[in-house]
Structure formats: C-alpha cells, structure tokens
Amino acid sequence: MTAGEIVVVSAGVGTPSSSQLLGERLGQAAQRALVADGVRVELRHIELRTLASDLAHQLVTQVPSPALSDAYAALGRAVGVIVVSPVFNASYSGLFKQFFDLLDEGTMAGRPVLLAATGGTARHSLVIDTALLPLFHYLKASIAPLGVFAATADWGEASGHLAARIEAASRAFAELVAQRPGLPVADEFELDAGFTDLLRGS
Template sequence: MTAELVVVSAGIATPSSSQLLGDRLADASRRFLAGAGVPVAVRHIQLRTLATDLAHQLTSQVPSAALSEAYAAVGRAVGVIVVTPVFNASYSGLFKQFFDLLDEGAVAGRPVLLAATGGTARHSLVIDTALLPLFHYLKAVVAPLGVFAATGDWGDVSGHLGARIDAASRAFADLVAQRPGTPVADEFELDAGFTDLLRRS
C-alpha cells in the first residue's frame, strides 16, 4: 500500500483559501519526498463536507461511516498537514471539533505541518498561540516551520508565499522521510499503567 499524506482543511468556502493552501503544501511536500525516494499519495479531508457528521457524533457519540474513514486515514498517514481559517483569533470550531473527536493518540508521534489563513497578517500568530499548543497536547511531532497566508499573499508577485510554502514543506518532508511508509505513532505506545494514570489525572 502506498504511504499517504493527509491534508485536513477547515475552510468553508468552495474553494477556500485554506483548501488552496493545503493543496500547495501537499504538492510541495510530495515533490520533496519524491526527490528523497519516498513516494506518497495525498488524501484531502475537507471538514466542511463533514460538518453535519461532526455535530451528530458530538451529540450521539456515534461517528458516521464518512467520519470513521476520515479518522482512519489520519491514523494511517505518515504525515498530516492541517489548515484552518482564523476565527476570533484562533482555529475554527469545525477544526477543533474534528480533533476533539479524533481518537486519543491518533496523531501521537506523527509529523504534522501547521498552517492557517486569515484576512490580514495580524492573525499570523495563531500558529504559535493556538495550533502549536493543541498539537503539542496531542503529542504530534510538529514540523519546525508553519505557514500563515493572509488574503494579500495570494496576489503577491514577489513569490514570498511560495518560498515559505517550499521551506515549510521541505522541513516537513524531512520529518516524514525519517520513517518512510511507517506511521511514527507506532513507536509511541504507552504501557497500560501509564495510560491509566493519564486518564485519572
């Protein structure tokens, strides 16, 4: 089975800037991994198509077939790219709900590239102030460079956004290439006693 990168994007428009940023990050990451001899396929999960499923699972605690497959894809991935629009200085509720309902430990030890989109550059700190704490809590291996794209970046002919996408994707690809074809989370299994202690704390 071909190793997969999974892109989770929480944009609500069609298409959204979050989806477009996720596409570009995935394309660049796949290109760098191919150059390193690690071919990967890319799977895209657009959370706007799962909004009703997420609300139903929150109230019933039963995931739909589509959500179960999305969770399984994240669990199989050798790397995950996450992109959210900025709502009120943080990630969107749809984005948070997906990761709240994901099985505990699903991204533990897994390379994750953080990205966000917003109207202006004043929202760029969202990666450090909101996304980074969330994925540290989830025990992901966070790529050292994240990408924030403001509305003005998309029409910037200087190529600054493209350069930032390439730099972040190269660093992310380096993490993924360290364990080609094998989810890093396999090495992060906790013994039963420690897991029980965590649940009671």
C-alpha cells in the same frame, strides 16, 4: 507501492477556500520533496466543511458516521498530516477544533504534522504559535519546525514570498516524515528501498 499517504485536513468553509488551496499547495510541495528523496507518497484531502453535519451528529450521539470513521482511519494510517484552518476570533475554527476533539486519543501521537492557517491580514499570523501549536503539542504530534500563514494579500503578490514559504515549510515537513514517519506498523504496507534507507539514517 507507495510508502503511505500524507493527509491534508482543511477547515475552510467557502467555495473556493483559501485554506483548501493552501493545503493543496503544501501537500503537492511535500510530495515533490519526498519524491526527490526517493520516497513515494500519495495525497489525501479531507475538507471538514463536507463533514460538518457528521461532526455535529457524533458530538451528541457519540457515534461517528461512516464518512467520519473513514477520515479518522486515514489519519491513523498517515505517514504525515498537514492541517490548515482559517482564523476565527484569533484562533482556529470551531469546525477544526471539533474534528480533533472527537479524534481517538493517541491517533496523532508521534505523527509528523505541518501547521498552517489562513486569515484576512498578517496580524492573525501568530495563530500558529498561540493556538495550533499548543493543540498539537497536547495531541503529542511530531510538529514540523516551520508553519505557514497566508493572508489574503499573499495570494496576489508578485514576489513569490508565499511560494517560497510553502516550499521551505514543506521541505522541513518532508524531512520529518522521512526521519520520523509516525507509521502504525511497518508490515501494513510495503516500503520501497529509498524509504527504508531513510529510516535507517543512511
């Protein structure tokens, strides 16, 4: 059995989306880091662009669609969450904010979260500290110490700086997941021996 799921929430609106791509790479790197520590996790990807009409409907009716209810439930079960938003007007996108505005209070409390964002230029890189960090502090999440911002130019660079930042941030996030899993209750799934040892600090 796996120890649980890491849920990747991306708010890109294009196809393909750099936010989705960054989320995929962060998720894969975190999964590799946890597997190396003896913790097996699965990845689940939630693309908010596919839920845009559902979010608008819930905002005015207060009734979530089955797809939204499923997405919210996935966050409530997750051993860790990776969030990625494109930068719109120096902050996260409205779609991203609406999704977390409608999430039940307390869902993110204590849950390990890796913050990431994408934008056209590096001048938007402070969005993680100025927008994402306050939001997830408010939601009482356990925030990984390293975030990742990817500008358009980062994807074509030959130096591998973005790859190195992804690996470093994912490793720090994986360590947080192992130390503070943010799980709902332990008996909802079977823990393997490696994960149990990590929780005990051995």
